[in-house]
Amino acid sequence: MLVVAYQGARTPKQNIFYDKSGAEKIAQKLTDYARRKGIKFSDLINQFTDLPQQSKLPLLSAKQPSLPDFLKPALKLGVGQISDPADSPFGYLIFRRVLVELVTASHILITYEGVLRATKKRDRKEARILAEQLLKDLKRGKDFAELAREHSDGPSGPKGGDLGRFTRGQMVPEFDQAVFNLKPGEVSGVVETQFGYHIIKRIK
Structure with missing residues (x-):
């Protein structure tokens, strides 16, 4: 999402020079430019948006009961399409719909001294041996959730390792690549x- 703010809009950015009419003209020019072949919308966001922390929206659904009217144009877009500018309390919004890949997954985490948020005093070799043993147990038919509850060092352990639903790019790269390569x-x-x-x- 690209935001073109105007004087009086709710934005933390200082020195907004456009009035509402001027911002609307700028937003329309950016929209026309964004629709040209070969233009990367993310580059336009990086260069022009007045609300950078809101460049990505959470997953939106028409069933959300309190969805503001100014976000609804995003729901009407096909993948890759760019909306007309939509007025909002933050300025004029320009949306581009992207394909979101979702997975639901669980994991067993074995930590060791030196990693982030380590919870166990074991070395890397000991952790690897334990992880390999748990993998063998799974291949023999042991229940994943049960092993996670017994052995996982992560906060999801008590829930059987359940991480819920998340999108590509939310996890660290090694985890992200592994989970999206699984069926x-x-x-x-x-x-x-x-x-x-x-x-x-x-x-899933």
Whole structure:
């Protein structure tokens, strides 16, 4: 989402020079330019938006009961399409709809001393051996959620390792690549990240 603010709009940016009419003209010019072949919308956001922390919207649904009217144009777009400027309390909004890849997954996390948020006093070798043993147990038919509750060092452990639903890019790169390469129901090998060793199960 690209925002073109005007005087009086709710934006933390200082020195907004456009009045509402001027901002509307700028927003329309940016929209026309964004629709040209070969133009990267993300580059326009980086260069022109007046509300950078809102460049990405959460997942929107027409079923959301309190969805503001100024966000509704985004729901009418096809993937890759760019909206006309929509007036809002923050200025004129220009939306581009992107394809969002979603997964639901669980994991077992084995930490060791030196990783981020380590919770156990074990070394890297010990952690790897434990992770490999748990992977063998899973291949023998042990229940993933049960093993996660018993052995996972992550905060999702008590929930059977359940991480819920998330999009591509939300997790660290090694985890992200592993989970999106799995098919629903599949379990990864041992994956190392800055948090330790993971065994990942894709649910959906």
